[in-house]
Amino acid sequence: MSSEVTQPAADMTTLPSGLRIDRIETFAVELPTLRSFGVSGGSVAVAGQPSIRVLVKVSGEGVHGWGEATPIPAWTYETAESIVTTIDRYLAPAVLGLPVWNLDAVTYAFDRAINRGLSIGSPLAKSAVDVALHDLLGRAAGVPVGHLWGQRRLEQIELAWIVSGQGPAEVADCVAEGQAAGYRAFKVKVGLHGEATDLAVVAAVREAAPQAPLWVDANQGFNCAEAIRLAERLKALGVTAFEQPLPANDIAGLKRLRDHSPLPVALDESLRHPSDLATFIRLDAIDVAIAKVQRSGGLTLSRRLCQMAEDAGVRLMGSGLTDSDLGLAASLHLFSAHGLKDPVDLNGRQFLSSVYATESVRLDGGTAHVPTSPGLGVEVDESVVRKLAVDVLERRRA
Template sequence: MPEHAASSIDRLSGLLIERVDVFAVRLPTKAAFAIAGGTVTSADSTTTRILVRVEAGDHAGWGEATPTPAWTYETAESIFTTIDRYLGPAIVGHPVWDLDGVARRFDTVINRGISIGAPLAKSAVDLALHDLVGRALGVSVGELWGQRRRDDIELGWIVSGDSPEAAIAAVAEGRDRGYRHFKVKVGMHRVADELAMVRAVRDQAPDGQLWIDGNQGFTLDGALSLARSLADVGVVAFEQPLPANDLAGLGRLRAASPVPIALDESLRHPSDLVAALRLDALDIAIAKVQRSGGLLLSRRLCQYAEDAGLGIMGSGLTDTELGFAASLHLFAAFGLDTAVDLNGRQFVESSYVAGDGVRVEQGVATVPDAPGLGVDVDETAVAELSFDLFA
């Protein structure tokens, strides 16, 4: 066995999880953001994030969760208590390298119901463990996996408005920052108004990738009407038009839609992808780290999608810097060559980061190559940003 390999194994073999600390922090917001389910951020305000620090020996790793009740059922309070009272205590004393064993322990304390069972909370701890193991070994997450097919990922700019004029202004802002690709949030207004908005985006960005996201906000008839009206616009995907559990309806929509159907909220767990495939309910699988409970299960889902011959697109949950970096590692591992929706920087300040964080230039993000996730956390800043969530 090579000497460096033996030393790496020695460094991890006796490294056990000693502490799992949870922090609720308030971060400044940059702009308003709404989806079909409701408001995600408000302009010039703050938003709550849950940060997790996992400690083992001389090493520590960090992860984050994005409470988004407008999108899924987990709140800041539920994420905090789930980690603090259930997930954290369940893994103290467990080997840090055994990520699969951690996932199994998670399911013994917060099991799956209709969904994966507290995926945002599980994801935050999963990210922290990937970060910790990478830092302990001195390698990035991609090197840890032995899988990185790209060194950079193109980003898409989010358009979330209520009129063609608002859409034009959003595209102009994105283009000023070097972005070429755009994702339009739909399902909040009349179909005619949203059609006009999507067409306005295409007129302003004739050569960029354009996709739309319904966030479960449509009926079958409404989604089909919009899809048929957009057949000539060059939309590459209609993301999650129907409710997540309506796989039969999504199958009927896919059969009739001239626009490829992509699923996000429907794919909480890799087994959900199996069910969707059996019903011919999708053309494209959306990879989203927090939705699927972290990097471990997200890799399984992406691998299954790739093996099944599906397209894969990438998305985030208005993640700040830790989640942003984690998503880039996942998307780079599978060589995603389409623009991805990692929109956290568009709406939220990652005030807890030491240094500049992930490098983004002209709408292209460089996949971090520093150890772990590749983002350094300023623990003093975390302490200053923290607040008592239950006061």
């Protein structure tokens, strides 16, 4: 089931010429889940149960674009229900009638509709609309998203295979599966088992892939003392980065960790807005900034964050939110634009199937090719989207 917000016909003689946003539709779709996946906060996907993604279609005078939101209550506060209602009742009415090219005005309107608090205010919902606008603009201009920015440094991006939830005895099979699929880099989710088991899991990954790039992600699962103790042991296993060990708002703890950790400390959940990155740079409390499209409310703010990191000499790495192919493509355009050469965690293909896409990102093993078609480079079969769509509000009431 879909919902939509439309703009009444405008008197174009009173408006500047140009393409304007005249319709925004949301579709909560059920996608097939291929494997189970969890983080320190809880379950993200369960094999055999559908994974909900909210797809957004933005239209303007016969042209349209698509975006995606990935509701993960175990990672952030947004749910499928809140994303749909936030877009339909707040974000869409705030931007209808705006020129599709005026992404700055859209960002300002979003902030007026859902203001910032400890987060930037419904980043996943905002991201879906922002990405759809980029897709629409690229399609209208007949060029890939990166060409709109005048910035496309890479044609291929290396992906990492995710190890999450397996015990030490199961790790070798998981790594072998990734290697058989052509992946050469691995990321391990820690904070799921306790320190001793976490270390045993990482050690088992290293044993199974002795030369592979390897980093760990705690998703805020530790306190400072635990993280410092664990970092010493992870360093000995050849881990290259320790991602978000502490709660996002523990700035003092992250500063102390950065001063004492033998591993580079990478920040993800802490970097909700470019201004957060500015704070950590001023405090000398960051080694690596993680670029993540949905966490930062879309491509507009993500580009600002990435450029700030580049200008400040902060290393950039990339990640996603178990996105389906629309989110995968958006991230690839961003990471290509900023030349991210480290393997990135864009794990959607590992855990779910984007059955709505008729043309999409090409993967050669663990290497993703940055799309060259207009917009995001993903062709969406709307008939499939409508068939997969569910009314998440009514389903919860039942």
